[in-house]
Amino acid sequence: MSIKNKLNRLKGHLGTDMDNQPSPVRERENNIDVPFKEVWQAEGVYPYYFEDSYCLVREKEYSLDQMHGIFSFGQFAAAVEAWNSSGIRHPLSAAGHEPESLFFFDTETTGLGGGTGNTIFLLGQASLQGSKIKLKQHILPHPGAEIPLYKSFLESIDYSTMVTYNGKAFDWPQVKTRHTLLRKHIPKLPPFGHFDLYHAARRMWKHKLERVKLAAVEKGVLGVERKDDIPGFLAPMIYFDFVERKNPEGMLGIIQHNEIDILSLISLYTHLSFQILQLDEKQTPREVYEVGRWLSALGESSQAKTAFNKISEGESAEAVDARFALAFEHKKHKNWDEAAKLWKDIAEKGLVNMKVISCIELAKIYEHRIKDIGQATMYAKKALCMLEENSGGGTEKIKIKQEELHRRIVRLERKFN
Template sequence: MTLKGKLNRFKSHMSHNEQSDKKAIDPEVNLPNQGRWEKEGVTPYFLDGEFCLIRKVKYPLSFKHGQYRLSDYLEAVRIWNESDLKHPLSTKGYKAEQLFFFDTETTGLGGGVGNSIFILGQASLIENEIVLTQHILPHPGAEIPLYYSFLNQVDYRTLVTYNGKSFDWPQVKTRHTLIRDHVPKLPEFGHFDLYHAAKRMWKHRLERMKLSVVEKEVLGVERIDDVPGFLAPMIYFDYVERKDPEGMIKILKHNEIDILSLITLYAHLSFQILEVDRNQTIQEKYEVGRWLTSLGEISSAQNIYMGIVNDDSHASVSSQIQLGYIFKKQKDFNQSLDYFIKAATKPVFSDLQIEACVEAAKILEHQNKDFRAAINYCDIAIDLIHQGFEHKKITISEIQKRKDRNHKKIHFLDKRKIHE
């Protein structure tokens, strides 16, 4: 009988209820150190003489991970459903049970068929508990039961990962392609990638955006005796060779923490965006405002900027400039000029001061026809650049050209007055 035929024969008795989870291992499969695995809640899932391993861990919603409890995730979903804010992380219209937190462990960091996934980790809300399930590849060549068990349990609308759009899910798709005739199809789904959200929010304070860094510096998660992720491939290959599960159990714990951090990171990001985090810094508020601006949520962004402009921080001055742009687009040039001039008077942030001076000069020239005032702000900007300050998008030649044009306009007006 072909492998595909054997798979079809076994489909009828491969449901994922408790009875199937408690199946005895196939007599043909020898699982070394089975007792040690069972202590960690690991059981075999077999398919016609081949098998993978499955580990399940259940957490009460009261469980605290870093600064957050798992119940905060439910609160985040509830608040999103009450909000009209349109945002890529919004779960409006979703139930907490429909999100699927996902992370993998692989034999390498590169893409392509040469890289295998040996742990598929997932967690979701089931009957008021967070149920975390890990599908484990006991040895290369057991990918059919691995993906069969994983895809049979997938019941979600939205995937939540950390850099999963670029790495985890493309890896799943690559490996799935090799065995797609023998396992269920990959489902269609939405995708929340928290890496991009974390980068937007905290790149100003974190040099690296690895999840382990974010969870420590932002979420307050302290890993104890954790195995570094880069050692995972070596530990896996050692397990394949020696069958000693100790190292693999540590990798499973590492993956478990990763997934718990995804849950609390989603809650924290949601509280930041929805402005319910009482400990949110001014810089974080500004980053939320800038994100909303890029999404076209101008009214919400404007409210955030207005709430933090009365301060001498870099974020506050940046907010003044952002408000200048918003009012300028709304053709409220008086308000726009007012905010640009306020920012232009903050010499401690000279890069922002250069930008504010140039924008003030534009309005003074084109709207107010106050060419001398425009020249004055051009001079301030040029002087700052001569002092060694710079702005990435503004050059001294550009400012000088604007200044010269205003001089010509003044000269033209003076000549006209003489003739009159």
């Protein structure tokens, strides 16, 4: 920072008549040389000046009719409305929010590690504003321009909820780290909610995707095809080359990569919302099952049962899994007859582990609820037999389960006699 600018910042505390004199800062800012300025302008990028430095900003708009993969941007607003019409409590619920309250956020950095040695050189965001999706990207022209970078970014975010992909673990902690170093010169970080879609995507599609990186989810789930995309791992090298040579050619590719990332977050949030709310007519049985499991874990038992019931007919793997899960939902509500009926079915048709668990649960029901010690003993012995036949030497966990069953059988036989 120049001496003049330092004095200008302190003038309110100096007690001189500098207050009555015009600041020379703006005049000097406009004279800052921006290398390749015409090239940047042709790409919709303009300089944001602050004191004796600047960052670069790119803005772009998209109509709500525009498709990104299998969804239009207008369907995002429909997803938020669906959450507001639903009584489901969920970590991704937008209930109580307007579509304009959410912003989609992604960064590009000089490395994948944490700490002060990692620099963010691109902050990208998008949100619904009126009848458009508006994208705004803040670009660091060189490492010494972080103050204008974060000032331009923080002036732009006035939302209640941020949406990221692995942002809780990476992007936002990186922003907090850099902000800590600059906090005397830039606005405070605003508080807001955070929807991290990475964990949701992993829960929903790890059965079909080898990896759940955003690019894999785009291709395998959202129908987004990237063309001539720069791989993310090349971004730091391209940025360092840009800092050295100033030529924006490579950076434009990174900016495009970041743009697609952010737009994909909009489509992914839309898709996950329709999946969780069970509004997707093309939802696969496996997706329905995963939604049911998620809702069950959250205590949304009624909605979980609705999901499991949808796919519980037949002998497919998903149907058997759904009946098994449904039995536990009935157990939660002490519907012992319904639970026992389902577990009896699983004890004959499920995988070995499911059969064992079903028999143990049936032994418990017959002992404690129906008071039929003979049936309880029979199911306990059946579970132990299956466990011994399939243990193959077994792990410590299996040995413990065998010992528990032995004790259960001994106790039941004492009762029976």
